[in-house]
Amino acid sequence: MINGAIPAGLLSAVRSERPLVHHITNSVTINDCANITICTGAAPVMAEAPEEVAGMVGAAGALVLNIGTLSATQVEAMLIAGRRANELGIPVVLDPVGVGATRFRTETAHRLLDALAIAVVKGNAGEIGVLAGTGGSVRGVDSGGIMGDPVETARECARSTGTVVSMTGAVDVVTDGSRIYLVGNGNPMMDRLSGTGCMASSVTAAFAAVADDFAVASAAALAAFGLAGERAACGARGPYSFRTALFDELAGLAPDDLAREARIEER
Numbered sequence: 001m002i003n004g005a006i007p008a009g010l011l012s013a014v015r016s017e018r019p020l021v022h023h024i025t026n027s028v029t030i031n032d033c034a035n036i037t038i039c040t041g042a043a044p045v046m047a048e049a050p051e052e053v054a055g056m057v058g059a060a061g062a063l064v065l066n067i068g069t070l071s072a073t074q075v076e077a078m079l080i081a082g083r084r085a086n087e088l089g090i091p092v093v094l095d096p097v098g099v100g101a102t103r104f105r106t107e108t109a110h111r112l113l114d115a116l117a118i119a120v121v122k123g124n125a126g127e128i129g130v131l132a133g134t135g136g137s138v139r140g141v142d143s144g145g146i147m148g149d150p151v152e153t154a155r156e157c158a159r160s161t162g163t164v165v166s167m168t169g170a171v172d173v174v175t176d177g178s179r180i181y182l183v184g185n186g187n188p189m190m191d192r193l194s195g196t197g198c199m200a201s202s203v204t205a206a207f208a209a210v211a212d213d214f215a216v217a218s219a220a221a222l223a224a225f226g227l228a229g230e231r232a233a234c235g236a237r238g239p240y241s242f243r244t245a246l247f248d249e250l251a252g253l254a255p256d257d258l259a260r261e262a263r264i265e266e267r
């Protein structure tokens with residue numbers, strides 16, 4: 001297990017620095033992403049007009065590119081914002097929602113990975129399997145699973161893309177291609193809501209904004225989000241009361257709680 005003081009210190013840093021997290025994201029979960037960013041302790045802004053994204057990212061601590069409801073104009077904006085973020089040294093988190101489901105998504109994800117220095121790719125197992133090229137299936141935005149070992153899939157994706165890969169699931173796998181972190185926090189209720197994957201990217205970006213080590217930041221973010229999910233599941237009557245509790249529990253999560261209850265195993 002990695003020492004809980006590490007994720008706790010990052011959560012404290014998010015709360016004290018309150019980084020701006022610029023999102024170019026989908027229209028389904030955009031409001032959830034704004035609010036989970038605030039509950040983490042950071043500040044969200046959603047801006048996607050190609051005319052303004054370079055200006056906006058200049059004030060940000062991290063940039064999220066989420067391809068959930070792509071359009072050609074959004075791709076143009078993602079490239080402009082991503083290039084500016086790279087010039088300024090601002091970490092970019094790519095959420096390749098539904099990659100593999102259509103040619104447009106697959107081509108766009110690869111185009112972003114080729115054109116930009118991406119700090120973290122955060123996806124479900126199917127999405128990471130598609131990007132790794134080792135076999136993954138995606139239907140709509142849902143993972144249809146992968147061929148072979150999850151850790152090897154994530155590691156291959158990290159190596160082939162040159163990024164930190166954060167692969168979500170019952171146990172999350174985070175790797176930079178050599179180090180492997182397995183995050184045990186979370187609850188199956190998180191899979192019964194749309195948008196927990198997108199929210200995981202927002203939380204990851206908030207942590208990346210205050211970190212130098214994006215693998216540790218990604219694992220810490222998933223531990224915090226997962227712990228909020230564990231606490232929210234106690235007493236939830238179903239997916240929607242769980243959803244409300246998830247925001248409340250993350251907002252109320254103290255760094256000391258995370259220090260005690262984060263379950264991040266280094267392999």
Ligand SMILES: Nc1ncnc2c1ncn2[C@@H]1O[C@H](COP(=O)(O)OP(=O)(O)OP(=O)(O)O)[C@@H](O)[C@H]1O
Pocket residue numbers: 123124125141142143168169170171172185186187188189190191193194195196197198199200222225226
């Ligand atoms: N069975 C589970 N047990 C514990 N945690 C889970 C489980 N399934 C998902 N999670 C957590 O839920 C979050 C979202 O992961 P998931 O893999 O479901 O994303 P996703 O399928 O891309 O979501 P979406 O497309 O709905 O936004 C992660 O933080 C993950 O750890």
Ligand SMILES: Cc1ncsc1CCO
Pocket residue numbers: 026028029068069097141194195197198
């Ligand atoms: C359901 C859905 N469709 C496109 S994005 C999205 C939400 C996050 O997966």
Ligand SMILES: [Mg+2]
Pocket residue numbers: 097098123124141197198
């Ligand atoms: Mg997803």
